[in-house]
Amino acid sequence: xxxxxxxxxxxxxxxxxIARIVSAARACLSRDPNASxxxxxxxxxxxxMTLYGHFRNRKELVEAALADALRAGEEVLSDVDLDxxxxxxxxxxxxxxxxIVAESTxxxxxxxxxxxxxxxxxxxxxxxxxxxDLIRRGQDEGAFRTDMPIAWLVNVVQYVLHGAAxxxxxxxxxxxxxxxxxxxxxxxxxxx
Amino acid sequence: xxxxxxxxxxxxxxxxxIARIVSAARACLSRDPNASxxxxxxxxxxxxMTLYGHFRNRKELVEAALADALRAGEEVLSDVDLDxxxxxxxxxxxxxxxxIVAESTxxxxxxxxxxxxxxxxxxxxxxxxxxxDLIRRGQDEGAFRTDMPIAWLVNVVQYVLHGAAxxxxxxxxxxxxxxxxxxxxxxxxxxx
DNA sequence: CTTAACTCGTACAGCACTGTACGAATTATT
DNA sequence: AATAATTCGTACAGTGCTGTACGAGTTAAG
Numbered sequence: 389x390x391x392x393x394x395x396x397x398x399x400x401x402x403x404x405x406i407a408r409i410v411s412a413a414r415a416c417l418s419r420d421p422n423a424s425x426x427x428x429x430x431x432x433x434x435x436x437m438t439l440y441g442h443f444r445n446r447k448e449l450v451e452a453a454l455a456d457a458l459r460a461g462e463e464v465l466s467d468v469d470l471d472x473x474x475x476x477x478x479x480x481x482x483x484x485x486x487x488i489v490a491e492s493t494x495x496x497x498x499x500x501x502x503x504x505x506x507x508x509x510x511x512x513x514x515x516x517x518x519x520x521d522l523i524r525r526g527q528d529e530g531a532f533r534t535d536m537p538i539a540w541l542v543n544v545v546q547y548v549l550h551g552a553a554x555x556x557x558x559x560x561x562x563x564x565x566x567x568x569x570x571x572x573x574x575x576x577x578x579x580x
Numbered sequence: 581x582x583x584x585x586x587x588x589x590x591x592x593x594x595x596x597x598i599a600r601i602v603s604a605a606r607a608c609l610s611r612d613p614n615a616s617x618x619x620x621x622x623x624x625x626x627x628x629m630t631l632y633g634h635f636r637n638r639k640e641l642v643e644a645a646l647a648d649a650l651r652a653g654e655e656v657l658s659d660v661d662l663d664x665x666x667x668x669x670x671x672x673x674x675x676x677x678x679x680i681v682a683e684s685t686x687x688x689x690x691x692x693x694x695x696x697x698x699x700x701x702x703x704x705x706x707x708x709x710x711x712x713d714l715i716r717r718g719q720d721e722g723a724f725r726t727d728m729p730i731a732w733l734v735n736v737v738q739y740v741l742h743g744a745a746x747x748x749x750x751x752x753x754x755x756x757x758x759x760x761x762x763x764x765x766x767x768x769x770x771x772x
Numbered sequence: 773c774t775t776a777a778c779t780c781g782t783a784c785a786g787c788a789c790t791g792t793a794c795g796a797a798t799t800a801t802t
Numbered sequence: 803a804a805t806a807a808t809t810c811g812t813a814c815a816g817t818g819c820t821g822t823a824c825g826a827g828t829t830a831a832g
Contacts, residue, residue, distance in 0.1 A: 399777055399830055435780035536761055539752050551739030560731050569728055576768050591800055591807055627810035
């Protein structure tokens, strides 16, 4: 049982197991932040003991799942064209990322129950920075408002996205219209 | 142990105990949605058995706590002057209620873990209706936008308030400025 | 083919919590 | 003062989870 931390050589089937576990963890925790280790192992089609062979405890597993979700998010975001007016860039960023953020709401809640706040913020630093940069740029262009703390503007993006996710899950917002609504709502908040 | 549901006559000390328990439950669950029955009893300065004498189970207790928080909210809201432009009414409503909503975020989370969704929405019906009425009025006056579903507009108010609560708790938003920021943010979202 | 890595079942100890049972002491109410 | 309500400790059964221990069977890698 090689510790996940060491860079020790791993067999191919182990790699596959780990991938399936992380993926299952993401899925399960995104549905129910209190999903048990057992649930996740079953969803991964793997014995609980196999799971414990790769992740010492729940904390490590949740962290890996969150990291995976963030990685997927970064991947999507890095494909977005950043040229043009800030308003438009914002729309493009949201269009391609709202759903992944939405799916990860519950996962984030799970993480908040197990990981220290500092660790979570640290993991989010990348995406947060990306949003902050965009907002600052919009402010420089005169397109975005400057009468509220930048930290609030950055985080309110998260809150609106999570809200939209909730509406989605509850069936009060149709998936087709969610993108537009998120964009319109956030443009209204950020516009000068 | 008289069931809470029956309108049976109760002794004065029992009334007092119940009040203290409900109040403690509100406080504890608002800090930690997973607070145990024991925690709450201790906080109320009461034995766990006394608590079980008045509330059959956790579910009943959480429901009572949520009901109390909502009652307190309604009380504050019913004092607000509803005359004048919708924008101003909105500002007044938010000014006097944001903090109580903020405090109850975690309590609501606790309720969501125990009570059926339908029940929670039912309990919220009053406040939700109040917000919806205001928004419709603003729309009739031409002050509020009409290009998004009314349900989204109503709920986004909640989400922004909860977000502000979070920022507050994390110390990223000073309590003095939170009111203004919530108002400005929501006015931006709702404005036509 | 040999070895080390991996899988995974069963079993167990531990924890934290819920809700119940019993019963004795206290206290409001009349 | 009599009565019934209330308080509340202790004790217990039950549940559902976490993480560990052991060990036998399977499989990738050289």
